[in-house]
Amino acid sequence: MRSKPNKKEMPNGSSKKLKGNQWMWYIFLLPTLLGILCFMVYPILESLRLSLFHTSGGGETWAGFDNYKTVLTSGEFWNSVYNTFYIGLFQMIITIPLGFIFASMINSVTIAKNFFKVIFFLPNVTAIVAAAMIFTFVLHPDMGLLNYFLGKLGLPQPLWLADPSTAKWAIILLGVWHWIGFVIIICLANLQAISPELYEASTIDGASSFQQWLFITIPNMVGTFAFLLITGWIGALQRFNDVYVIGGPTGSPNRSIQTVVAYIYEHGFTGFQFGLASAATYVLFVIILIFTVFNLKITNMKL
Amino acid sequence: MFKSKKGKALVWGFVSLLVMLSFLTGCGSTSTSNKKDGKWAGQTITVQMIGSFKLQDSTDPISGQKIKGLQALKDEFEKEHPGATVNIVTMPWDGYIQKTKTMVTGNQADVYQMPGLDSGYAREGDLEPLQKYIDKDHFDLSKYVDNTVEGWETVGPDGKKQIYGLPVFGDTRFILYDKKIFKDYGVKDLPEHPTMDDIMNAAKQMTGKDPVTGQQTYGVYFNGQTPEFLITDIAEGLGGSWGSGLNYKDMKFDFNSPQYQKALNWLISLEPFAPKGITSNQGSEKWLTKNNNIAIMLDQGPGSLITKINAQGLQDRIGIVQQFKNDKGVGGLFAGSPFVMAKSSKHKDLAWEWIKFSSSDFFQKYLWEQYNNIPVIKSAYTDWQSIKDEKQFMDPILQALSTPWTPHYPWVNAEPRNDLSSGVQGALTGKMTAKQALDKIEQQSNDWLKQQNQ
Numbered sequence: 208m209r210s211k212p213n214k215k216e217m218p219n220g221s222s223k224k225l226k227g228n229q230w231m232w233y234i235f236l237l238p239t240l241l242g243i244l245c246f247m248v249y250p251i252l253e254s255l256r257l258s259l260f261h262t263s264g265g266g267e268t269w270a271g272f273d274n275y276k277t278v279l280t281s282g283e284f285w286n287s288v289y290n291t292f293y294i295g296l297f298q299m300i301i302t303i304p305l306g307f308i309f310a311s312m313i314n315s316v317t318i319a320k321n322f323f324k325v326i327f328f329l330p331n332v333t334a335i336v337a338a339a340m341i342f343t344f345v346l347h348p349d350m351g352l353l354n355y356f357l358g359k360l361g362l363p364q365p366l367w368l369a370d371p372s373t374a375k376w377a378i379i380l381l382g383v384w385h386w387i388g389f390v391i392i393i394c395l396a397n398l399q400a401i402s403p404e405l406y407e408a409s410t411i412d413g414a415s416s417f418q419q420w421l422f423i424t425i426p427n428m429v430g431t432f433a434f435l436l437i438t439g440w441i442g443a444l445q446r447f448n449d450v451y452v453i454g455g456p457t458g459s460p461n462r463s464i465q466t467v468v469a470y471i472y473e474h475g476f477t478g479f480q481f482g483l484a485s486a487a488t489y490v491l492f493v494i495i496l497i498f499t500v501f502n503l504k505i506t507n508m509k510l
Numbered sequence: 511m512f513k514s515k516k517g518k519a520l521v522w523g524f525v526s527l528l529v530m531l532s533f534l535t536g537c538g539s540t541s542t543s544n545k546k547d548g549k550w551a552g553q554t555i556t557v558q559m560i561g562s563f564k565l566q567d568s569t570d571p572i573s574g575q576k577i578k579g580l581q582a583l584k585d586e587f588e589k590e591h592p593g594a595t596v597n598i599v600t601m602p603w604d605g606y607i608q609k610t611k612t613m614v615t616g617n618q619a620d621v622y623q624m625p626g627l628d629s630g631y632a633r634e635g636d637l638e639p640l641q642k643y644i645d646k647d648h649f650d651l652s653k654y655v656d657n658t659v660e661g662w663e664t665v666g667p668d669g670k671k672q673i674y675g676l677p678v679f680g681d682t683r684f685i686l687y688d689k690k691i692f693k694d695y696g697v698k699d700l701p702e703h704p705t706m707d708d709i710m711n712a713a714k715q716m717t718g719k720d721p722v723t724g725q726q727t728y729g730v731y732f733n734g735q736t737p738e739f740l741i742t743d744i745a746e747g748l749g750g751s752w753g754s755g756l757n758y759k760d761m762k763f764d765f766n767s768p769q770y771q772k773a774l775n776w777l778i779s780l781e782p783f784a785p786k787g788i789t790s791n792q793g794s795e796k797w798l799t800k801n802n803n804i805a806i807m808l809d810q811g812p813g814s815l816i817t818k819i820n821a822q823g824l825q826d827r828i829g830i831v832q833q834f835k836n837d838k839g840v841g842g843l844f845a846g847s848p849f850v851m852a853k854s855s856k857h858k859d860l861a862w863e864w865i866k867f868s869s870s871d872f873f874q875k876y877l878w879e880q881y882n883n884i885p886v887i888k889s890a891y892t893d894w895q896s897i898k899d900e901k902q903f904m905d906p907i908l909q910a911l912s913t914p915w916t917p918h919y920p921w922v923n924a925e926p927r928n929d930l931s932s933g934v935q936g937a938l939t940g941k942m943t944a945k946q947a948l949d950k951i952e953q954q955s956n957d958w959l960k961q962q963n964q
Contacts, residue, residue: 261961265634277961283954343790348786348792349792350795366787369786369792370789371941454790456928457932459735459931460734460735460932460935461789461935473928477607477608478924478958479611479629480925
């Protein structure tokens with residue numbers, strides 16, 4: 208096996224050349240670094256600055272922490288926080304266990320395994336904007352596919368998107384449908400990485416399939432669940448595209464599906480309250496930060 | 511690696527190219543062919559236009575007819591103004607508020623089509639007042655349809671109301687109804703100015719099984735996802751108003767007035783005669799088709815109305831009447847689009863020429879015949895055969911266009927609009943009473959106003 212050459216062993220000329228070549232790679236990285244500076248670092252700092260001003264894009268007046276005060280005392284903002292957590296929580300409660308069960312089933316079948324993987328993963332590769340538009344038809348109170356089947360089963364046919372009490376569940380359904388393929392694929396990858404020797408040993412010890420699943424599979428999946436939980440929450444807290452397509456910036460009806468990002472969009476881009484929207488963005492950043500640290504702690508996951 | 515001089519030069523060249531490309535990407539190129547001859551030699555203006563406009567010829571997806579692109583307008587203007595160059599930037603309606611704001615902030619155009627004129631552009635000093643140009647040219651404003659110039663007046667940095675934009679095309683609201691469903695149920699057609707009772711009674715009678723076809727029909731439909739202009743119109747019909755003032759310092763909201771409360775309660779009692787799903791704008795999918803199941807459609811705009819009606823052959827079936835007006839005959843949304851001139855424009859005289867050009871028969875006829883945009887010049891309604899051919903719809907549209915609430919609602923592109931819409935939805939979905947909803951809207955609007963005055 209080749210080891211890294213010791214600097215002292217190298218002739219002086221070679222060392223200088225290496226140094227020169229190392230700089231060369233930084234030059235290759237320059238366009239990307241410039242891009243990060245221009246399109247990430249600058250907007251983040253500019254947004255922080257804007258959050259301290261009253262501005263609609265033209266003139267600016269110093270606001271201090273007024274915008275933060277307005278955001279934190281706004282009923283609409285906390286309503287959007289509630290909606291975001293409600294939709295995110297139930298989406299995760301449904302999708303992660305369901306995805307894991309489906310992944311376990313797919314992992315145990317011997318034929319058509321790839322077929323099932325593709326079928327379940329398809330929604331995840333569908334653009335969420337297109338999926339949201341299709342779901343407005345699926346969830347149509349009179350002509351929708353979902354209510355048609357509910358009617359056939361003799362179950363109540365909700366108004367879904369037209370009623371604030373069911374609209375959040377309509378969004379959760381869309382989220383579950385779209386995200387479950389990803390959960391299945393991640394779970395499958397981990398399931399296939401569990402050592403078969405563990406199962407062989409437990410079979411010799413007389414463990415049933417259910418016991419193996421409960422005492423071998425699930426404990427070995429904890430890391431995956433933690434990963435899904437953390438990435439799922441980050442995604443859920445940043446949710447925007449589908450709720451915007453379905454409910455507009457205000458999350459119709461009656462702000463029932465307005466998420467925090469939609470609240471930011473509403474104030475920034477339909478009301479031109481850029482300072483307020485920037486303050487809300489930083490509040491969201493803090494919420495995500497605290498919640499992610501909390502998630503890392505409870506899942507015992509290391510970054 | 512890269513030991514030779516040639517190799518290093520190649521790498522440096524490649525790196526430089528990458529850096530240059532990264533800077534150049536996103537910097538759109540604009541055609542600035544500086545013409546050297548003519549009165550306007552070397553002057554170039556950029557005009558932004560919003561809608562389904564295309565620069566090149568295309569095909570209408572509904573009627574299948576060929577539509578000429580805006581290139582024809584550019585060519586005509588440049589022909590009439592030797593030496594001048596016009597660059598037209600088009601954008602779809604989707605996201606136009608954000609895109610316009612971005613363009614104005616970046617001084618990207620000389621002339622803007624600006625339906626959101628009251629979003630503070632003039633107040634913040636981004637726009638050029640037009641009165642001095644009007645005076646200099648003795649430009650005759652009476653050529654425009656009544657109310658359409660005054661409707662676009664707004665306040666500048668000095669807080670005084672004046673002309674910052676001149677209309678390009680109109681937009682209005684009216685009530686449409688399906689004469690076939692009325693006939694099937696034996697209900698009399700709506701009068702030219704229906705009352706709230708007329709609508710309620712007719713809606714009640716026509717919700718159920720159609721006696722002729724046996725199909726389920728609904729008495730009425732309104733878009734409950736965006737009900738803010740409808741409720742405002744009903745309140746105006748009852749003698750109320752949204753409030754007063756164009757300048758933030760003088761502005762007062764009156765969203766919880768008795769008229770608004772009566773209007774919202776009326777909408778709530780009308781809702782059972784509409785299809786389920788109005789608050790998510792669902793249930794009207796069959797409207798303007800031969801299988802229509804809705805008798806009365808409130809708060810309709812012209813849009814591509816005539817194209818759709820003609821494409822479906824519904825000319826004899828669809829009736830059009832006025833929205834609710836107050837005792838002075840005024841009421842309803844004032845909308846459409848004006849052209850405004852950017853303060854930052856380097857060629858203001860040429861920009862003004864374009865604004866004037868937009869009121870010409872050529873320009874107006876072009877937008878009407880190619881894109882069904884409602885003309886804003888009186889001569890269109892007296893002289894053009896293409897308007898006379900659609901007299902049945904265009905006469906009531908002209909009437910609606912001449913009698914809306916003016917000036918433009920100053921909250922049309924701001925938070926109070928969203929609050930009004932969400933609050934009405936709250937009442938329509940039974941989450942709060944009409945009074946609770948309107949008190950909340952009033953409070954939110956006043957909070958917004960307080961923030962604007964900080």
